[in-house]
Amino acid sequence: MAERQYTANDIHILQGLEGVRKRPAMYIGSTNSSGLHHLVWEVVDNAVDEALSGYGKNITVTLHKDGSCSVLDEGRGIPVGINKETGRPGVEIVFTELHAGGKFNSQVYKSAGGLHGVGASVTNALSEWCDVTVYQNGGIYHLRFENGGHLVTPLEQIGDSKKHGTLVRFKPDATIFSTVDFKYDTIASHLQESAFLMKGVRFIIIDERSGDKQEFFYQNGLVEYITNLNEEKKPIIDVVNFSEVDAVTNIETEIALQFCYEDYNETIYSYVNNVKTSDGGTHESGFRTGITRAVNDFAEMVGMLKGKKLEGSDVREGLTAIISLKVPEELLEFEGQTKGKLGTPVANSVVSNLIYNKFTYYLTENKEMAMRIIKKCVDSQQARIAARKAKEEARSSKKANKQEVILSDKLTPAQSKDYLKNELFIVEGDSAGGTAKKGRDRIHQAILPLRGKPLNTDSISLDKLLHNEEIATIINTIGAGFGQSFDIEDIKYGKIIIMTDADTDGAHIQTLLLTFFYHYMRQLITSGHIYIAVPPLYSVSKQDGKRVIHEYAWDDETLAKAKKKMGAASKVQRYKGLGEMDAIQLKETTMDPKTRFLIQVDINDPFLVEKRVKILMGNDASIRRKWVEENVDFNSVDTFMKEVK
Ligand code: TSJ
Secondary structure, three states: OOOOOOOHHHHHHHHHHHHHHHOHHHHHOOOOHHHHHHHHHHHHHHHHHHHHOOOOOEEEEEEOOOOOEEEEEOOOOOOOOEOOOOOOEHHHHHHHOOOOHHHHOOOOOOOHHHHOOOOHHHHHHOEEEEEEEEEEOOEEEEEEEEOOOEEEEEEEEEEEOOOOEEEEEEEEOOOOOOOOOOOHHHHHHHHHHHHHHOOOOEEEEEEOOOOOEEEEOOOOHHHHHHHHHOOOOEEOOOOEEEEEEOOOOOOEEEEEEEEEEOOOOOEEEEEEOOEEOOOOEHHHHHHHHHHHHHHHHHHHHOOOOOOOOOOHHHHHOOEEEEEEEEOOHHHOOEEOOOOOEEOOOHHHHHHHHHHHHHHHHHHHHOHHHHHHHHHHHHHHHHHHHHHHHHHHHHHHOOHHHHHHHHHOOOOEOOOOOOHHHOEEEEEEOHHHHHHHHHHOOOOOEEEEEEOOHHHOOOOOOHHHHHHOHHHHHHHHHHOOOOHHHOOHHHOOOOEEEEEOOOOHHHHHHHHHHHHHHHHHOHHHHHOOOEEEEOOOOEEEEEEEOOEEEEEEEOOHHHHHHHHHHHOOOOEEEEOOOHHHOOHHHHHHHHHOOOOOOEEEOOOOOHHHHHHHHHHHHOOOHHHHHHHHHHHOOHHHOOOOEEEEO
16 A cells, blocks of 8 residues: 555544543543443444444454454445545544544444444544454455554555454553453443344454353344343243334334333333433333323223223333334434433334334233233232322321331431431441441431341342341331332432441342342432442551551552551451441441442443342352452552551
8 A cells, every 4th residue: 555645634633533532531421441441332333333234243342361352343344445535545534533434324224333422533542552454355454553543554455355344453541541441241231232132143252361251142132131131030921022114204113021020110221223212212201101001091991990090100110121213314313411312203102102002902912911911000009009198197197206216226317317418327237336336427327237137048039028127127217118109309318338247248238238229229229329338358557656557458459558568567457347347447447438438339231230130149159259359449449547546
């Protein structure tokens, strides 16, 4: 390939990428782990687009030992021909111009990259190096960028091949990101989600660092998605699925759903052109009204309603549903800051009519299933009415006060009535509870000790959990009800902090509590009210005159540092439990907002949620520990020096 002159065009382009490096968060949201993974999504989305257009059945993501990530597809290959307007190869433009991808793209359904992705150039701009190989028209073509998108090896043919496809390998720039450690689980769940949405396309992840490898391939797409989400639940019916292309709008809708027993939540995920619409939108509203109308009309027809119409929430309790739309570009409208909400008005009636017609037909054709579904809905309705009545009674009578008296022997309340500033520590064991009581800030911190034993059951059945005395106390203490009657407006604490020993029993108790919150007060988790306290694993102490100086360490690395700092005369203590700390130590390491470390429990990703629940509920302590290691960011944990008098 002939050398090219440096032109005004190139300068313009470098300024574009320079802008990305100056303000990365504007393009990828943040420069933490989430931003880092955005680099992967930008590249993967392009490969997914190609598969969506019908080219290539395998997409492979590899995490290499040198810290780079590569993505390989079997599509047509990014065009290597010279672009008339710019005089540069198409593939070079894709990697150097912002939002260039779309220009070469004439797909009917624009997916991830084409929608609101920012393109592969952003990945290039934020990489130490980026290496691109295209297999096309019998040749192998290569080009390479370094140092934030500077072209160092222009496009050249480096060989011959009968293959076709694109291979992009990049190494994130460690001067930009707070971490450059790709997380296997995060990438695997993203690929699994894509695999569920694109039946027939195989997604492969290979982690050369650990030797882990997985393939995701679902011939039955959404049906398997639902089955996977409901793996731990008790289904009322088999998964049902519907799909249709609307003749007027060309909107293609696919829906899969299932009802389960003993599930107070609705789990509805929606997608448009394979991009998740986290904030719902017109398609989700249409689904809700359509299914409510279908069940109501049918229940009325068979005489099971007795005059009281079902509310939407009665129908949706225990429902898991996936709604996936393919919307032509000219009809696409997104709303909201993160563009996570579909605005397209006509999508409402398209989905609403589809689900109404098809689900009515299903109910008519499957009488037994229909009866089970309606019975569940009527049960939900009655529970809702009863819960509302009980709540009103509790408000009007003095019952609420009585409850506080009953609770008071376990709960050490906070003095403030400024509820959202208050913190509830749920503490493992009476003795640690006693220590926490002494170490707390009595204005804003309340202590609820758990006796541990009653919770420490091996087989966890949720209805058993509900009748557990400790759980009943937690429900009353939080003060906002549970299940369908849970009302986040009523919570008495802004932070609910689980504080256990750093051992398997502690992990088990965390698991049980998280599982409980996840099933019965999910909004506490999704709104970020649940935290896990992180007590230190070690204390390094040394006599200094009359005083003892303490330094704390949360892992082996910081322990080594602390030992070095404190010198030969220091003594290391390994904390086996909270009980080994005195009130002052517990306060300064684990409870005081100025010095403690908390993990905020954030499980919005559906796959990670189910996976975490499975991992955390399982009996394998080593898997559990691995999960904590991989998901708790110890970077933010540092040792600190405190003088104890
Ligand atoms: F992110 C990326 F751009 F770097 C990237 C793009 C990464 C990976 C792994 C794959 C791809 C990619 C792009 N795979 N396939 C394509 N396809 C095209 O760019 C392409 C090819 C032909 C035509 C055509 O109209 O003939 C159109 C397009 C968009």
